[in-house]
Each structure stands twice: as structure tokens, then as C-alpha cells.
Amino acid sequence: MSKGEVTRAAILDSALGLASRIGFNPLSIGQLAAATGMSKSGLFAHFRSKEALQLATLEHGRERFTDSVIRPTLAAPRGMARVRALFDSWMSWETEVLEGGCVFVAASIEFDDQPGPLHDALVRNQRDWMEFIEIVARSAVTEGDFRADLDVEQFAFMLQGLTYAFHHTSRLLDDSRAGDHAQQGLEQLFAAAQG
Amino acid sequence: MSKGEVTRAAILDSALGLASRIGFNPLSIGQLAAATGMSKSGLFAHFRSKEALQLATLEHGRERFTDSVIRPTLAAPRGMARVRALFDSWMSWETEVLEGGCVFVAASIEFDDQPGPLHDALVRNQRDWMEFIEIVARSAVTEGDFRADLDVEQFAFMLQGLTYAFHHTSRLLDDSRAGDHAQQGLEQLFAAAQG
Numbered sequence: 001m002s003k004g005e006v007t008r009a010a011i012l013d014s015a016l017g018l019a020s021r022i023g024f025n026p027l028s029i030g031q032l033a034a035a036t037g038m039s040k041s042g043l044f045a046h047f048r049s050k051e052a053l054q055l056a057t058l059e060h061g062r063e064r065f066t067d068s069v070i071r072p073t074l075a076a077p078r079g080m081a082r083v084r085a086l087f088d089s090w091m092s093w094e095t096e097v098l099e100g101g102c103v104f105v106a107a108s109i110e111f112d113d114q115p116g117p118l119h120d121a122l123v124r125n126q127r128d129w130m131e132f133i134e135i136v137a138r139s140a141v142t143e144g145d146f147r148a149d150l151d152v153e154q155f156a157f158m159l160q161g162l163t164y165a166f167h168h169t170s171r172l173l174d175d176s177r178a179g180d181h182a183q184q185g186l187e188q189l190f191a192a193a194q195g
Numbered sequence: 196m197s198k199g200e201v202t203r204a205a206i207l208d209s210a211l212g213l214a215s216r217i218g219f220n221p222l223s224i225g226q227l228a229a230a231t232g233m234s235k236s237g238l239f240a241h242f243r244s245k246e247a248l249q250l251a252t253l254e255h256g257r258e259r260f261t262d263s264v265i266r267p268t269l270a271a272p273r274g275m276a277r278v279r280a281l282f283d284s285w286m287s288w289e290t291e292v293l294e295g296g297c298v299f300v301a302a303s304i305e306f307d308d309q310p311g312p313l314h315d316a317l318v319r320n321q322r323d324w325m326e327f328i329e330i331v332a333r334s335a336v337t338e339g340d341f342r343a344d345l346d347v348e349q350f351a352f353m354l355q356g357l358t359y360a361f362h363h364t365s366r367l368l369d370d371s372r373a374g375d376h377a378q379q380g381l382e383q384l385f386a387a388a389q390g
Binding site for chain 2: 021022023100101105106108109110111112113119122123126127130151153154157158160161162164165168169171172173177178181182184185188191192
């Protein structure tokens with residue numbers, strides 16, 4: 001990476017951390033400058049507009065998500081081990097990578113009623129993520145770990161339910177049992193998928 | 196209800212509809228005046244501050260939720276029929292009562308990182324709701340519909356997962372299969388709870 005690319009990546013890391021706490025809607029060049037101590041004019045030279053900053057931050061989030069969740073999942077052996085790797089990687093992403101938890105859960109609430117480029121970028125992300133879960137679940141079918149007639153779309157929906165319930169329960173309610181519930185939920189999905 | 200109470204309830208219905216679309220954070224006396232055509236000074240006489248308006252709107256949401264979800268659930272026969280009534284009532288609440296869907300799902304994302312009276316009121320609501328699901332699930336245990344050793348906290352977590360996945364998937368992705376997935380998910384939870 002060139003020096004300019006390194007700087008840009010560092011700025012976007014800060015922007016992503018900020019978005020995970022306050023959301024994407026309030027993420028502006030002014031807010032980012034105030035939160036990081038960087039100069040507004042310097043940030044403006046990088047992003048030109050609030051919307052461009054928001055889009056670049058979302059795209060940066062997608063890259064971080066690829067590194068944190070997609071890569072380690074694909075590094076695991078095909079089959080149920082890979083589904084488990086997907087779930088474990090998502091849990092690390094949610095609890096360790098960003099202070100405010102998964103930025104896509106929050107953004108999908110912010111933009112569900114709000115048309116525009118952010119909405120469209122987010123829809124693409126979330127469709128890709130759902131398809132990825134389905135593909136990984138299908139690998140467990142072809143490996144013989146899950147039963148042949150498993151509805152992988154239904155499986156992906158249920159797995160996403162666990163991640164959403166974990167995000168909502170652990171963050172708002174500060175419920176220390178949320179991690180155990182999510183983990184036990186995964187075992188229930190596995191039992192049903194094998195049965 | 197007195198004329199004043201009727202007026203106040205009508206204003207809070209509008210505020211709740213607005214919050215379901217734009218969220219609670221941007222809900223101000225000025226925004227509500229602009230959205231409804233009511234006078235700012237009239238609204239100010241009712242609520243005095245943005246935070247008071249937000250708290251009154253959240254409390255109004257709790258009352259609407261009680262009428263739409265809690266009452267019809269308790270009207271159903273104890274046992275599995277009551278769990279089904281809880282789920283069906285929540286789905287109606289999510290899809291029919293407010294234009295922007297369940298206002299508590301969105302608010303719990305908005306306030307999970309933001310301390311204050313709104314956060315605290317929301318935490319109370321969500322704890323009550325989770326306990327209510329547990330109590331209803333326990334009625335299915337005592338009626339013999341669910342097995343005696345069912346972990347009702349785990350069941351409540353899984354059921355909430357279905358509602359969150361439905362909200363996120365149907366609203367952002369406009370996924371027409373979300374309703375079927377949620378319904379099929381409930382049958383899976385029932386099968387596991389009886390097994």
C-alpha cells in the first residue's frame with residue numbers, strides 16, 4: 001500500500017469504529033474530525049461529501065468483514081466444521097472487532113426505510129451475506145454432515161436469527177447469557193439439520 | 196377519555212408512526228409539527244421538550260403493544276395455542292400496526308450505545324417482553340404441550356431471533372419469503388420443544 005492508501009485505510013478504520021457506535025446517518029466529515037482530531041479540510045480532500053464518506057466507510061466495513069468472517073470460514077474444512085467457523089467468526093466480528101458491534105445490523109435498521117445509495121450498497125452486502133451462509137450450509141449437505149433435503153435458505157434465516165438476537169440481547173440488555181443462548185441455538189440448528 | 200386525552204393520544208399515534216419510520220433520535224417537536232401540520236407551540240404545550248416527547252411516544256408504543264400483542268396472547272388458551280397467538284400477534288404488530296414495523300426493534304439498535312432515560316425505559320420494556328415470552332412458553336410446559344425440561348429462556352431467545360430475522364430480512368431486503376421462513380422457524384422451535 002502507498003502512504004496515501006495507508007492514511008486512507010487508517011481514516012476509514014476510525015470512521016467505521018465511529019459508525020459502529022453512533023450509526024451511519026450521523027457520520028459526517030465534521031463528526032469524524034471531532035472524534036479523531038483530524039482536520040476537516042484534510043478529510044474533505046479525501047471524501048468531498050458526507051455521502052461519499054458514508055459509502056467509503058460501508059465499503060471499508062465490507063472489506064473488514066471479508067477479512068474477519070469470510071476468509072476464516074473458507075479456511076475451515078468444508079461441511080459442518082465450516083458452518084461452525086462461520087458462526088464463530090461472526091461472533092468474534094460482533095464482539096471483538098468493532099466497539100459498537102456489527103455495523104451491518106445497525107445500518108440495516110437505519111436504512112430500511114431510507115432509499116438511496118447507502119441503502120442499495122447495504123442491500124447488496126446483506127444479499128451476499130445471506131447467499132454466503134446458504135453456500136456454506138450447502139457444503140455441509142454435500143459433505144453428508146447435514147441431511148440431503150435440508151432447506152438451506154431456511155437454515156440461513158435461522159442462523160441470522162441467532163446473530164440478530166445475540167446483537168440485540170447482549171448489547172441493549174447487557175445480558176451475559178446471550179452468548180450461551182446463541183451457542184446453544186447453533187447446536188439446536190445443527191441437530192435439526194442432521195435429523 | 197377527556198377531550199384533552201383524546202387529542203394527546205392522537206398526537207402520540209402520529210409520533211409513534213413517525214418514530215417507526217425515522218427512529219426515535221430524530222423525533223423532535225419540530226419534526227412532528229412538520230410531519231403532521233400541527234403547531235409547534237401546541238405540541239410544546241403538551242410535551243415541553245424533545246426528550247419528554249420521545250419518552251411519551253415510547254410509553255405510548257408500550258400501550259399499543261400491550262393492546263396488539265399482550266392482550267390477544269392472554270386471550271388464547273394456555274399452552275402451545277398461546278405461544279402461537281403470541282407469535283401471530285407479534286407478526287400483525289410488525290406488519291400491520293405501524294408503517295415502519297416494530298418500533299422497539301429499531302429503538303433497541305438506536306439506544307444500545309446511548310445511556311439516558313430512553314435507554315432505561317427501553318431496557319425495562321425489552322426485559323418485560325422477554326419475560327412474557329418465557330411465561331407463555333412455561334404455560335405450554337405446564338399444560339404438557341412442551342416437554343418438562345424445556346429451557347424456556349433458550350426458547351424465548353430463539354423466538355426473538357425469528358422476529359428479528361423477519362424484521363431485518365423483510366424490511367431491508369424486501370424478501371417475500373421472510374414470512375414463510377419465520378412461520379417455518381416457529382414450527383421448528385415447536386418440534387424441538389416437544390421432542
